Amino acid sequence: MMIRLTIAAALLASAAPAWAETHSIAAGEGAQERLQEALILAQPGDEIVLAAGRYAISDGLSLDVDGVTIRGEGMDETVLDFTGQQGSGEGLLVTSDNVTMRDFALENPKGDGVKSKGADNIIYQRIRVTWTGGxxxxxxxxxxxxVESDGVLIDGCKxxxxxxxxxxxGQSNHITVRNSIAEANVAGIEIENSRNALVTHNVATRNTGGILVFDLPNLPVMGGGNVIVENNLVVANETPNFAPPGNIVAGVRRGTGILVMANDRVLIQDNILSRNPTAPIMIVAYTQGFDDPRYNPLPRNVVVGANLIEGGGYDPQMEGAEMLLAAFGGELPPVMWDGLGAPGTVRIAPGITGWNLNLPEQGKGLTGATPGPLQAPPPEDIFYREGIGAPAALEARLAG
Amino acid sequence: MKHFGVFAAAALALAGAVAVSATPAGSVDEAAIRDDAMPRVLSAYGFFADACAQVPGKGVTAYRLNTPLFSDGAEKLRFVYVPAGAQAQAQAHGEGLLNLPVGSALIKTFAFGEGDTRRLIETRVLLHRDSGWVALPYLWNEEQTEAKLAVAGARVALKTPGGEQISYRVPNKNQCKECHGLDGAVVPIGPKARNLSKDWLADMVSAGHLDTLPDGADTLPMWEDRASASAQAAARAYLDVNCAHCHRPGATASNSGLDLRWEQNDPHALGIGKRPVAAGRGAGTHLFDIVPGKPEESILVHRMLSEDPGVAMPELGKATVDDDGVAAVRRWIEEMSAQ
Incomplete structure (x- = not known):
């Protein structure tokens, strides 16, 4: 009897409170004010339901209440249209914990789409963000x-x-990005200054670079690592880089499939990579100079397991590309390492070939490179996965 | 003694605001400040003896900041209320923020136009409750007789002092927190000793509202006298007041790594030679937040000069470019080359 009571209590505690309310919002006159008011007045456990339709939004929306669910009727049915946005740095800002967002879209936000900051255990399910002009x-x-969150689950987004x-x-921990499509962005999926991330079953296509895992200096949170990139389709990332020049991703070369920069313990396996003409897989040190004693600019413990790779760097966007292509017989091997980091930094499964820029020094560009074939040891038997990915408890909050 | 204190406070309040002949009859409803509710109208608090003329009521004191936040050129009328029998403490918070007791309120009215044509647009209140500070925006009606709670914010068409016709944004309740949020809690930003005058603080002490005169008063230059301040002092004061509530550890833009607080002396944290992190297209064609000697190549200036959401900084609270602020920051960056 005692046990039963305890179970019942636990169930009650984990479910939405009995008094949770549903706030229904429909598109049309004053939709923005009605929606924003609901986002402000919601209580923990409440649901905000967005009816199908197109919502004209002129200002950034925000949510700061824990445990709220915002759901639409589908990423193609419920569309928040920010084309006329006049203020704020993002479309929707979430700053509270245990928030679930699903089944709606944002189009043409002026800054970022959905930003969640310091928002732990957050779920993005079937959310679409599109800049419709390509x-x-x-x-x-x-x-x-x-960003700056512990517990992030992104599932079925586009x-x-x-x-x-x-x-x-960015700057987060315990992350899963899966079943999502990133198309025609500069970087498709990026894991930056973060730990314990699982990137799986995604499609990254027509980006400049498909999937990027890296660490930058001078940020509040550093020491990125423990990242698994597996079972992704990384194809035709051939869009010329269209990032504004000041951005770190402005340095991403067109045709980069999976990039690892300045990170520790990264596993890349069971992906399908095709038509990533600079390098299907690229492992490098941070390319710039820096002044931050906490920062390690080198890649460490990067494992390239078995991947299905069609073609290598057949059209590299790189200085001396013609000479390189000639030297390697018309096409660069699919895995590129810049040579920075201790010997054995990169392990590669038998059957996958690589090349090494053999750079002598970090932060000096390609100066002094002496490219040659990469001799890398094979992966060790086990990649320790404990603690990688979003907390299992988040799964229970997903809709079927 | 108590009577004297109340009288002194009222007299001070009048000295700091519009001169009227009679002692105001209004008195503040402390329950409205402290109770866990959101009063629908501004008059519920009783902050003003004459709200339309912005004459404060009993116990409500007007103040100004040496260097203010730019809000599209709005005239800003600031008031503080400290509950009867309680005192603010001078030394309790970081950065010299006055520690106002529970039951206190900060009130800020935004107005455009001068003299008879002055229109009150909105009044923002910060209420110190047992649960912490709560920020609420109130939107004035056309008749200027009442301001109503606008949790979702609003947009108001108006003309700035510079003659620009704009869609002025009244922030929603959450947006209040975007600037006032620090380590997850809402906190006041303005009333820091360094940005308040010694005389005003001394008056607050004599009125019994403040326990003691804080150190560091009048450290930030008076904005209207900035030409006689050093380029560094004027610019750093401007950045502290206009940017550092987000660009500091624990606040909305902490993830940028940029820390523009007055007390920050690490050049990199201030943006000198610092590359952007998540600026996106906000960086324009530039590589660094600040390039010494080259304001035109500095992302900081580029973003201050933009009116485009997604590029413009600050992200909230303004729709136009602050030419004076840009000039002050520009002058500072230009002088860096001489160092």
């Missing part, structure tokens, strides 16, 4: 943008046109 430097930077990264997870 790739343009005037598009906003990030489509889906969780982002295109971001002038920086479609799906960008």
């Amino acid at each position: 790739p343009k430097a005037t598009n906003g930077a990030y489509g889906i943008y969780p 982002v295109s046109g971001a002038s920086d990264a479609g799906i960008y997870v």
Whole structure:
């Protein structure tokens, strides 16, 4: 009896409170004010339901209440249209914990799409962010943008046109990005200064670079690593870089499939990579100079397991490309390492070939490069996965 | 003694605001400040003896900041209320922020136009409750008789002092927190000793509203006298007041790594030679936040000069470019080359 009671109590505690309310919003006159008011007045456990329709939004929306669900009737049915946005740096800002967003879209936000900051255990499910004019430097930077958060689950989302990264997870921990499509962004999916990220079953196509995993200096949160990139389709990332020049991703070379920069313990396996003409897989040190004693600019413990790779760097966007192509018989091997980091930094499964820029020094560009074939040891038997990915408890909040 | 205190406060309030002949009859409803509710109208608080003329009521004191936040050129009328029998503490918070006791309120009215044509647009209140500070925006009616709670904010068409016709944004309740949020809590930004005058603080002490005169008063230059201040002092004061509530650790833009607080002395944290992190197209064609000697190549100036959402900084609270602010920051960056 005692046990039963405890279970019942636990169930009650984990479910939405009995008094949770549903706030229904429909498109039309005053929709923005009605929606924003609901976002402000909601209580923990409440649901905000957006009816199908197109919502003209002129200002950034924001949510700061824990445990709220915002859901539409589908990413093609419920559309928040920010084409006429007049203020704010993003379309929707979430700053509270345990928030679930699903089944709606944002179009043409002036800055970022959905940004969640310091918002732990957040779920983005079947959210679409689209800049409808295609790739343009005037598009906003990030489509889906969780930052400084512990517990991030992104599932079934779709982002295109971001002038920086479609799906960008920054300075966060315990992350899963899966079943999502990143198309025609500068960077498709980016894991930056983050730990314990699982990037799986996504499609990254027509971006400048498909999936990027890296660490930057001088940020509040550093020491990125423990990242698994597996079972992704990374194809035809051939869009010329359209990022504004000041951005770190402006340095991403067209035709980069999966890039690892200045990160520790990264596993890349069971992906399908095709038509990533600079390098299907690129492993490098941070390319710029820096002044931050906490920062390690080198890649460490990067494992390239078995991947299905069609073609290598057949049209590299790189200085001396013609000479390189000639030296390697018309096409560069699919895995590129810049040679910075200790010997054994990169492990590669048998059957996958690589080349090494053999750079002598970090932060000096390609100066002194002596390219040659990459001799890398094979992966060790086990890649320790414990703690990587979003907390399992988030799964229970997903809609079927 | 108590009577004297109330009288002194009222007299001070009048000295700091519009001169009227009679002692105001209004008195503040402390329950409205402290209770866990959102009063629908501004008059519920009783902050004003004459709200339309912005004459404060009993116990409500007007103040100004040496260097103010730019809000499209709005005239800003600031008031503080400290509950009877309580005192603010001079030394309690970081950065010299006065520690106002529970039951206190900060009131700020935004107005455009002068003299008879002055129109009150909105009044923002910060209420110190047992649960912490709460920020609420109130929108004035056309008749200027009442301001109503506008949790979702509003847009108002108006003309700035510079003659620009704009769609002025009244922030929603959450947007209040975007600037006032620090480590997850809402906090006041303005009333820091360094940005308040010694005389005003001394008056607050004599009125019994403040326990003691804080150190560091009048550190930031008076904005209208900035030409006689050093380029560095004027620019750093401007950046502290206009940017550092977000661009600092624990606040909305902490992830940028940019820290523009007055007390920050690390050049990199201030943006000198710092590359952008998540600026997106906000960076324009530039590579660094600040390039010494080259304001035209500095992202900071580029974003201050923009009116385009997604590029413009600050992101909230303004729709136009602050030419004076840009000039002050420009002058500072230009002088860096001489160092």
